[in-house]
Amino acid sequence: xxxxxxxxxxxxxxxxxxxxxxxxxxxxxxxxxxxxxxxxxxxxxxxxxxxxxxxxxxxxxxxxxxxxxxxxxxxxxxxxxxxxxxxxxxxxxxxxxxxxxxxxxxxxxxxxxxxxxxxxxxxxxxxxxxxxxxxxxxxxxxxxxxxxxxxxxxxxxxxxxxxxxxxxxxxxxxxxxxxxxxxxxxxxxxxxxxxxxxxxxxxxxxxxxxxxxxxxxxxxxxxxxxxxxxxxxxxxxxxxxxxxxxxxxxxxxxxxxxxxxxxxxxxxxxxxxxxxxxxxxxxxxxxxxxxxxxxxxxxxxxxxxxxxxxxxxxxxxxxxxxxxxxxxxxxxxxxxxxxxxxxxxxxxxxxxxxxxxxxxxxxxxxxxxxxxxxxxxxxxxxxxxxxxxxxxxxxxxxxxxxxxxxxxxxxxxxxxxxxxxxxxxxxxxxxxxxxxxxxxxxxxxxxxxxxxxxxxxxxxxxxxxxxxxxxxxxxxxxxxxxxxxxxxxxxxxxxxxxxxxxxxxxxxxxxxxxxxxxxxxxxxxxxxxxxxxxxxxxxxxxxxxxx
Amino acid sequence: xxxxxxxxxxxxxxxxxxxxxxxxxxxxxxxxxxxxxxxxxxxxxxxxxxxxxxxxxxxxxxxxxxxxxxxxxxxxxxxxxxxxxxxxxxxxxxxxxxxxxxxxxxxxxxxxxxxxxxxxxxxxxxxxxxxxxxxxxxxxxxxxxxxxxxxxxxxxxxxxxxxxxx
Numbered sequence: 001x002x003x004x005x006x007x008x009x010x011x012x013x014x015x016x017x018x019x020x021x022x023x024x025x026x027x028x029x030x031x032x033x034x035x036x037x038x039x040x041x042x043x044x045x046x047x048x049x050x051x052x053x054x055x056x057x058x059x060x061x062x063x064x065x066x067x068x069x070x071x072x073x074x075x076x077x078x079x080x081x082x083x084x085x086x087x088x089x090x091x092x093x094x095x096x097x098x099x100x101x102x103x104x105x106x107x108x109x110x111x112x113x114x115x116x117x118x119x120x121x122x123x124x125x126x127x128x129x130x131x132x133x134x135x136x137x138x139x140x141x142x143x144x145x146x147x148x149x150x151x152x153x154x155x156x157x158x159x160x161x162x163x164x165x166x167x168x169x170x171x172x173x174x175x176x177x178x179x180x181x182x183x184x185x186x187x188x189x190x191x192x193x194x195x196x197x198x199x200x201x202x203x204x205x206x207x208x209x210x211x212x213x214x215x216x217x218x219x220x221x222x223x224x225x226x227x228x229x230x231x232x233x234x235x236x237x238x239x240x241x242x243x244x245x246x247x248x249x250x251x252x253x254x255x256x257x258x259x260x261x262x263x264x265x266x267x268x269x270x271x272x273x274x275x276x277x278x279x280x281x282x283x284x285x286x287x288x289x290x291x292x293x294x295x296x297x298x299x300x301x302x303x304x305x306x307x308x309x310x311x312x313x314x315x316x317x318x319x320x321x322x323x324x325x326x327x328x329x330x331x332x333x334x335x336x337x338x339x340x341x342x343x344x345x346x347x348x349x350x351x352x353x354x355x356x357x358x359x360x361x362x363x364x365x366x367x368x369x370x371x372x373x374x375x376x377x378x379x380x381x382x383x384x385x386x387x388x389x390x391x392x393x394x395x396x397x398x399x400x401x402x403x404x405x406x407x408x409x410x411x412x413x414x415x416x417x418x419x420x421x422x423x424x425x426x427x428x429x430x431x432x433x434x435x436x437x438x439x440x441x442x443x444x445x446x447x448x449x450x451x452x453x454x455x456x457x458x459x460x461x462x463x464x465x466x467x468x469x470x471x472x473x474x475x476x477x478x479x480x481x482x483x484x485x486x487x488x489x490x491x492x493x494x495x496x497x498x499x500x501x502x503x504x505x506x507x508x509x510x511x512x513x514x515x516x517x518x519x520x521x522x523x524x525x526x527x528x529x530x531x532x533x534x535x536x537x538x539x540x541x542x543x544x545x546x547x
Numbered sequence: 548x549x550x551x552x553x554x555x556x557x558x559x560x561x562x563x564x565x566x567x568x569x570x571x572x573x574x575x576x577x578x579x580x581x582x583x584x585x586x587x588x589x590x591x592x593x594x595x596x597x598x599x600x601x602x603x604x605x606x607x608x609x610x611x612x613x614x615x616x617x618x619x620x621x622x623x624x625x626x627x628x629x630x631x632x633x634x635x636x637x638x639x640x641x642x643x644x645x646x647x648x649x650x651x652x653x654x655x656x657x658x659x660x661x662x663x664x665x666x667x668x669x670x671x672x673x674x675x676x677x678x679x680x681x682x683x684x685x686x687x688x689x690x691x692x693x694x695x696x697x698x699x700x701x702x703x704x705x706x707x708x709x710x711x712x713x
Contacts, residue, residue, distance in 0.1 A: 119566065120573045124616040127561065144616060179558050179619045303610035306603070 004029035010138035024070025026097030029162035051081020056429025072110030087416025123151035143175035148182025186317030210237025211275015392423035392443035421450030580698030
């Protein structure tokens with residue numbers, strides 16, 4: 001058995017279903033061996049998108065995404081995808097081919113020190129120096145990627161190690177790591193402290209983040225807040241933990257969140273941060289959330305606690321396990337007055353939004369084209385109940401976060417890194433993970449053009465994810481920033497008139513739909529979503545729209 | 548700004564030192580000194596880092612280092628419970644007239660002369676940072692040609708805080 005055979009065998013032992021990647025000479029032994037298994041391979045059109053696709057796959061399945069690319073430029077192209085996954089704590093194992101181990105360090109063709117390059121945004125990285133280490137390293141890599149605070153792990157394997165022979169293959173049952181032991185169980189003393197504070201609090205609020213998704217703890221969290229009638233807000237990464245119209249849900253907080261969500265945070269006397277890292281975009285002034293409030297911070301990563309603000313009660317552990325403990329503890333609570341106040345804020349806020357929306361769509365606004373808010377609301381309501389909504393980055397993302405209605409579905413976006421071009425490959429990964437679910441990628445015309453080569457991948461493998469391009473022919477969010485901060489002194493934001501997406505869809509044998517105004521949005525959206533053929537919906541909006 | 552001495556026990560994996568130092572540089576933590584060497588058990592390396600920052604930063608340093616996969620243990624070596632040592636080698640310009648003076652100062656500090664040349668002396672001195680600093684101050688009137696300091700290494704006193712491996 002060769003090293004490459006051993007790698008493939010490790011993937012089988014880890015029940016890997018699909019590998020996203022792009023071969024080159026340094027990884028050909030692996031791609032040769034993988035042919036003898038049932039593991040599916042997806043050839044993307046650029047390596048970065050392999051990582052995004054694996055990320056989409058991981059977010060939907062909760063399992064570790066796997067990527068395999070070649071050395072040098074192949075591995076370097078992967079970097080943005082790895083950093084994106086790291087910022088959102090997505091479990092991933094990235095296999096990179098490397099030049100012959102005897103030549104490493106001598107700057108030979110297609111050599112790059114990839115493990116050095118990604119050091120600051122992987123959870124861990126390996127360079128395999130001996131084929132007999134392969135089973136242990138893969139066992140450890142999958143263990144590290146998927147436990148504690150999840151994240152990408154990189155394994156760099158020189159081509160000669162892939163070709164070397166292994167005398168015997170024994171896949172370890174456990175990763176025996178002396179140093180790596182993440183905390184899973186929450187400390188029971190701290191857990192009881194939280195419940196005691198909750199029973200004293202008058203105006204508590206839960207702020208849920210991406211950690212709830214990562215822990216698979218959505219049901220436990222919802223059960224807890226419903227039982228005790230505790231109001232909930234979320235961060236961008238925590239969208240779709242709560243259905244949008246859940247009576248106890250008060251929207252996303254932060255710079256781009258709902259005003260009534262932020263107001264709820266400000267007026268609370270107790271905040272429980274759950275798998276949210278008090279990041280700058282959601283909590284711009286961390287000091288304010290501890291002022292006159294009891295702050296509880298629940299996170300699996302102890303280093304996140306106290307990084308941006310000091311909580312009164314830190315609680316380290318897996319959210320699913322901690323909320324299971326919470327749910328076993330009974331306590332008396334009556335927050336109905338507080339809930340009434342928040343309901344009033346929410347109703348006022350929603351009424352204001354509806355009025356503004358009505359004004360916009362009845363053409364009383366001076367904007368050309370379709371109204372992006374009306375469009376996104378309509379789209380999300382037309383989507384299937386459990387659909388996956390993948391937002392790209394930019395204005396489209398902010399409109400999506402604030403206006404997409406989620407029922408039983410899932411919302412995904414590149415929250416930490418804000419990587420343009422994330423949506424389409426991530427949607428491909430999500431669709432592969434669960435072909436029965438409707439998956440819609442919503443991007444701007446900037447992000448779309450960063451990844452439009454992946455239309456080829458979608459067609460080739462018949463990946464039926466839907467693509468929406470919100471077209472304003474500019475880099476909208478930068479333009480908006482220049483509008484506010486540089487008084488319309490616009491610089492390098494004009495994307496021009498190309499490509500003609502109607503013709504592009506022809507090139508890929510896809511169907512083309514367009515929305516040009518506020519008439520018939522629903523009709524076009526329905527036809528687009530129902531179309532069994534891969535299709536793109538282009539939505540023309542005014543470049544002056546602000547998110 | 549406070550100073551803390553951290554003792555870090557790590558798996559002796561390739562690149563472990565760059566993982567630790569990289570963490571400090573990318574997060575903007577200050578390292579005053581770093582020294583590393585293999586332990587009695589060759590699978591592990593002991594690193595002593597002197598870091599400075601306010602209390603929040605020092606707490607983050609401990610947490611972020613602890614999070615690294617290769618790190619087995621990190622703890623503060625508190626001055627009252629620990630012993631620190633640093634070694635310095637100092638090459639001083641000293642001709643026949645000055646030689647005896649330099650030797651006298653070195654003896655007071657229990658340093659040793661480890662090399663003699665016609666116009667220079669090399670001194671070795673070991674002690675905590677304060678002692679090394681004080682010695683260097685005493686050499687103020689002399690021309691220091693070259694100076695090499697190891698950074699401090701430290702151990703906790705007694706058997707209370709030993710990390711037993713395996």
